[in-house]
Amino acid sequence: QSALTQPASVSGSPGQSITISCTGTTRDVGGYNYVSWYQRHPGKAPRLIIYDVTNRPSGVSSRFSGSKSGNTASLTISGLQAEDEADYYCSSFTSITTLVFGGGTKVTVL
Amino acid sequence: QVQLQESGPGLVKPSETLSLTCTVSGGSISSSIYYWGWIRQPPGKGLEWIGSLSYSGNTYYNPSLKSRVTISRDTSRNQFSLRLISVTAADTAIYYCARGPQDSPYNWFGPWGQGTLVTVSS
Numbered sequence: 698q699s700a701l702t703q704p705a706s707v708s709g710s711p712g713q714s715i716t717i718s719c720t721g722t723t724r725d726v727g728g729y730n731y732v733s734w735y736q737r738h739p740g741k742a743p744r745l746i747i748y749d750v751t752n753r754p755s756g757v758s759s760r761f762s763g764s765k766s767g768n769t770a771s772l773t774i775s776g777l778q779a780e781d782e783a784d785y786y787c788s789s790f791t792s793i794t795t796l797v798f799g800g801g802t803k804v805t806v807l
Numbered sequence: 808q809v810q811l812q813e814s815g816p817g818l819v820k821p822s823e824t825l826s827l828t829c830t831v832s833g834g835s836i837s838s839s840i841y842y843w844g845w846i847r848q849p850p851g852k853g854l855e856w857i858g859s860l861s862y863s864g865n866t867y868y869n870p871s872l873k874s875r876v877t878i879s880r881d882t883s884r885n886q887f888s889l890r891l892i893s894v895t896a897a898d899t900a901i902y903y904c905a906r907g908p909q910d911s912p913y914n915w916f917g918p919w920g921q922g923t924l925v926t927v928s929s
Contacts, residue, residue, distance in 0.1 A: 742920060
């Protein structure tokens with residue numbers, strides 16, 4: 698069982714917006730602004746898409762945005778596209794194990 | 808552009824030692840002020856941070872693996888390595904190496920290597 702809780706799957710139609718949640722505790726997500734999000738296509742290396750809760754690395758589409766409220770962080774994908782179909786993982790600094798990940802969310806574009 | 812590539816045996820026997828190497832190109836692991844890390848994903852499970860190495864050679868480990876893990880570096884070859892002793896079937900996973908940020912060993916990672924599957928079985 699992963700330290701951060703993500704929904705197993707989220708789906709949406711092209712052009713829609715979807716949101717993936719990442720729930721932790723005050724010892725990780727809620728206590729620090731060090732939440733990151735990764736996208737992984739099958740057989741490919743994970744790709745950093747959000748860091749420090751809201752920041753996008755250079756080259757990442759503005760359709761990806763991050764936020765946090767309390768112990769839950771969220772990744773929103775706007776204007777969903779077929780290429781967004783992938784697995785998404787969150788991670789957070791934690792005062793206990795130091796860095797933890799979520800179990801991953803499979804995004805399906807209908 | 809920094810690129811990372813994992814290499815090592817794909818099959819390790821129970822109780823033996825898992826050894827992997829990450830070769831970095833496009834950037835120096837000792838002169839560029841970044842952290843470098845290992846992350847794994849067991850089949851059907853989430854990602855797990857194993858540990859990180861600073862540009863100066865300091866190491867940081869997941870407490871749950873600390874007693875069995877060593878991360879080291881070979882600056883002459885621009886490589887860093889993972890050594891995990893006394894492996895069991897629970898250590899079967901895809902192992903990734905990745906570059907971390909400049910300010911913390913416990914934050915984001917990017918870019919990542921492609922990953923290498925290591926199976927622990929007799």
